[in-house]
Amino acid sequence: MLSDKDIADKVLVREHLAHLNVTPVLSVEEIEAYKTKITALLKEKNACLVAHYYTDPVLQSLAEETGGCVADSLEMARFGSNHPASMLVVAGVRFMGETAKILNPEKRVLMPTLEATCSLDIGCPEQEFSQFCDQYPERKVVVYANTSAAVKARADWVVTSSCALDIVEHLMDQGESLIWGPDRHLGRYIERETGADMLMWNGSCIVHEEFKAKGISELKAVYPDAAILVHPESPEAMVELADVVGSTSQLIKAACDMPNETFIVATDKGIFYKMQQLAPTKRFIEAPTGGNGATCRSCALCPWMAMNGLQSLLAVLETEDQEIFVDDGLRDKALVPLRRMLDFTSSQRLALAGNA
Structure with a gap:
């Protein structure tokens, strides 16, 4: 049974999400054109792109290609502090941009959108x-x-x-x-x-809470040799079914190190980019979220992370108007x-x- 606070929190989050625009799909040619412009601007402005594992795979690959970083929030913070760039562009959610600014007050910290927050x-x-x-x-x-x-x-x-x-x-x-x-x-x-x-x-x-143990058990019956990887933000029933419980970086390491050929992954599906990159011969299956109490069939995607796109990234590099400030x-x-x-x-x- 949900408490009054649980219900109020869910309503607040849903209302906040209602007006958000998710990044539209681009053609291959459009993607390459955006990447070319963004790469040039990053170099011109002595900027470094730091992206979270949950962002669009295109942004993750662009961060790698331009000498930036793809990581969990801890490694993002550490990387930004150690990088010589005078500007950090953080593809993620707002608290990550704030953390970068707190640790690097001398650097300008921009984000593709300042509306990308977290439940x-x-x-x-x-x-x-x-x-x-x-x-x-x-x-x-x-x-x-x-x-x-x-x-x-x-x-x-x-x-x-x-x-x-x-x-x-x-x-x-x-x-x-x-x-x-x-x-x-x-x-x-x-x-x-x-x-x-x-x-x-x-x-x-709101992402991890939607995973359901019943759906995982049913999927495990179809793939009995699959290892179940679960983020600890998931409900206890999910954790109890897991072969590995860990952060994004720990789940990626498990996918590489474990002998299993198939993995059922209960976290944001943006993580599949890095898993497939590091373990290309293995199969990764999105954990189901449907079932009793679920509000969608597949919620393994943070709507705020999805607001980070090539268009908004290019726009912020051109205008520099989505900047993070933290009072001294x-x-x-x-x-x-x-x-x-x-x-x-x-x-x-x-x-x-x-x-x-």
Whole structure:
């Protein structure tokens, strides 16, 4: 049974989506013409294109071809900080652009559209979340990267799905109890895996929440040798069926490393571009979303990610009018938990390299 807040959140998201325009289909010739113009402008403006795994495959390939980056949100943040370009063009959703600006105040950060947001961000307003946190001052506040700069500024730590388990375990070792926001499914997964004492904000991703265990089970019966790959933003029943639960980068690695020839993938289907690129002989099947409670037959596509297209990318490079700004005071506060995350994951990398 959905709570009043769940229903209100879904209505809010649906209303927000109602006016959005998804990128139209282009011919091969049009695609090449756009790519040529965009490549020239990226070079002319000393700009770097950073794209998320969930964006259109054409944008992902263009980012690679022009010396940019295709990655999850953690690696996008790290790449943007280390790249010498004076301008970052972030193909993704708004919180990714904000994160890039927080970490790189000296660089201009543009996005193909500033309307591309996230249901987790929408469902976690800063004022309400702060009031929730204020009730438990003894707890450390850990927020998922899919949040606004203002919510990050209220947090002690920022995490992504690729580093959340390790950071929560680190905080447990220090004897901390936590407030977690905003994705309740990812939070419950971390709670089960670590045993951490966590109070949850009640948010969810409109893409991952639509995957249904019944549909996965039926598909598994058709492909009994297939491995099931599930993002931890998915409901618990989905996680229980998974062979691998992980972030986008972790699921891609699993697809490459596992011996299975077929994979049922429960996350945004934009990830198939990188999976097929790195494991071209394997088969990847979109996990079904139909069934009891689903609002569509196949929801494995973020509508906001789909707003990133070649036309909007070219337009922003020509006009430079879709720029991300973050207030200096807010930036200083949000930088603290972001820097903690990046420093923590960097130290982990060094430790792994030393043990190799």
